Amino acid sequence: MSVEERVREQMELISSGTVEVIPEGEMRRKVARSLETGRPLVVKLGVDPTRPDLHIGHSVPLTKLRHFQQLGHQVVLIIGDFTALIGDPSMQDATRPVLTEEEVEKNARTYIEQAERVIDTKCARVVRNSQWLSPLDFKDVLEIASRFTVARILERDDFSRRYREGKPVGLHEFLYPVMQAYDSVVIEADIEIGGTDQKFNLLAGRNLQRSMGKEPQCIIILPLLEGTNGVRKMSKSLENDVGLTDPAGEMFGKLMSIPDDIIWDYFRLVTRVGSAAIEQLKGRVENGEVNPRDAKERLAVEVVGIYHGPKEAEEAADEFRRVFSMGELPGRIPPVEVPRSRFRAAGIWVVDLVVSLGLASSNGEARRLIAGGGIAIEGEKVEDADLELTPEQVDGKVVRKGKKTFVRVELV
RNA sequence: GGGGGAGUGCCCGAGUGGUUAAAGGGGGCGGACUGUAAAUCCGUUGGCGUAGCCUACGCAGGUUCAAAUCCUGCCUCCCCCA
Structure with a gap:
């Protein structure tokens, strides 16, 4: 297979599912050069360990990283343990709350664990950006920051919108794209991957690399995955x-x-x-x-x-x-313990039962649920909120809330 | 440093002395219809064994028979000028 064909083949996988590849011609040249020299491309994905659990939306860029791995390139997963302390202001309406270092560290660990399900972490580099961002002193920061202008930063529409609407924009937030860009300089990224909300930050990396005498990275923009309800991005x-x-x-x-x-x-x-x-x-x-x-x-x-x-x-x-x-009972129904002390002479009050089972958080909610026909015991709808039940009537029985929630009563 | 504005239920937002557990919308939850889809329709959305009572409109006091609504102080946030 000629180099040309192999480039075409790689480009197809690289650009599948993307919104934009910027600039496409440059990407092609990088791929070609890599094939000719045998030197893999450095592909960067930065993630912020701001939250402990990932969802399949996060797997979108990870899946793209995996594509690059399949093609033999070097992927670098940057854990933004330092940047997380600021929080990416992208697409946010307000300044993000600041996390403690412990929280960030804990999140970072679970992040890596979960990323392993999608990419091959054995041949990926996983690094934390505190490694190089932490040691910078104020003078270094000024030197880097001077390569950006306020007008340039204000181009970002979330900043300008918040500014226009009179919402606060912290000075430190301006530095977020700067830091992310600096990551690209340090690891000498050839390519950076991100969602549409990351476009500005990714371009900042390209600009800073150029300004600091490095070869600018190409960027790959991926769509944001919509949430299961089809409105807004998954979160x-x-x-x-x-x-x-x-x-x-x-x-x-x-x-x-x-x-x-x-x-x-x-x-x-x-x-x-x-x-x-x-x-x-x-x-x-x-x-x-x-x-x-x-x-x-x-x-x-x-x-x-x-x-x-x-x-x-x-x-x-x-x-x-x-x-x-088919409307059958699920194979596994989680048992929930109910203490026998809940029973009085007349038995247990349905409302109390529903609350004890954790199906409602208050008597009022349980009453409403029953009134709305949302509670059934052994497939039979509970009609009367004053109903009293004997231990025999509930022990081992299946209580259903709505259509999705089933629990089995276990008296103790 | 000076001047102005705002804080209401999960969220947005109406309400400027009683009939307000607080309009309306969103979201959530339940029901109908289904494909556990969407759309649509209906009900519900502070607590309490509930025709009654308690708690609630940033916080703390005060006026009043009666306050989310009036007064005082405090806190927080925002804007404009410097």
Whole structure:
């Protein structure tokens, strides 16, 4: 295979699923040079350990890193333990709360652990940016900062918007892109990967490298994965995320609940299914040959398979069909202990039972749930909120809240 | 340093003396319809064994029969001028 063909082949994988590759021609030249000299490209992904758990949205850039690994390039995962102390202001409405060093360290560890599920950390470099950012003194910082202008930084629309709207912008926040850019200088990145919200920061790296006499990096912009409700990007705080460590069944269920029109983005961004196969499936759904539900099931099986293995994925699919398509009870229903002391002469009050089982956080909520027909014991809807039940009527029985929550009563 | 404005329930936001557990919207939760989809519709969304009571409108006091609403002090945030 000629170098030219191999370049084309690499470029195809590199640019699949991306929003933008900037600048494309330069990227091509870097790839070609790498092939000619045998020197792998240095591919950078910076992550902020601001939160302990990752979701499949975070796996999007990691998956792209994995592509580069497949092509034999050197990937560098930068844990922004230093930058996390400031918090990336990108797309934020307000200054982020400052984390303590302990929190950052703890998050960093779980981050690496979870990243291992997607990339091969054995041949990746994992580094912390405190390593080089910490030792800088004020003079160094000024020297680096002088290479940026305020006008330039204000181009970033989240800054200018907040400024315009009279919301505070901390001076230290201006330094965030500067630090991220400096990371690129230090590790001599050839390529940096990031989401659309990172475009400014990625470009800053390119500019700083040039200004400091290094070869500027190319940048790859990836789309942000939408949350399971189809609105806003995926985020734990918006409760529309699929956690990388979610149990298989839960992960499956969450994926089955996404709106139809984002199925294809999920396929492209978080599965390993090739784009030809995705297009084919999409076509069959569009002409009515395949029910979108089944396409979604395929998606769920694929994704759960990545994190839990194919066997568990199939089991989750079976379980799902049993419980939700056929209305049967789940195979495993978590038992919840209820102390016998809750019983009085007349028995236990349903409202109390529901609260004791953790299905409601107050009597009032339990009452409302019952009034709304959301509680069933052994498949039978509870109609009366004043109902009293004997120990025999509840021990070992299945209490269901809504359609998704099942618990088994265990008297102790 | 000077002047001005704002703090209401999970969030946004109305309310300027009683009929206000506080309009409306969002979100959440439940129900119907389904493919645990979306859209739509309905109900619900402080606590208490609940026709009653308690707690709640930044915090602390005060006026009043009665305060989210009026007064005083404090805290926090924002804007404008310097």
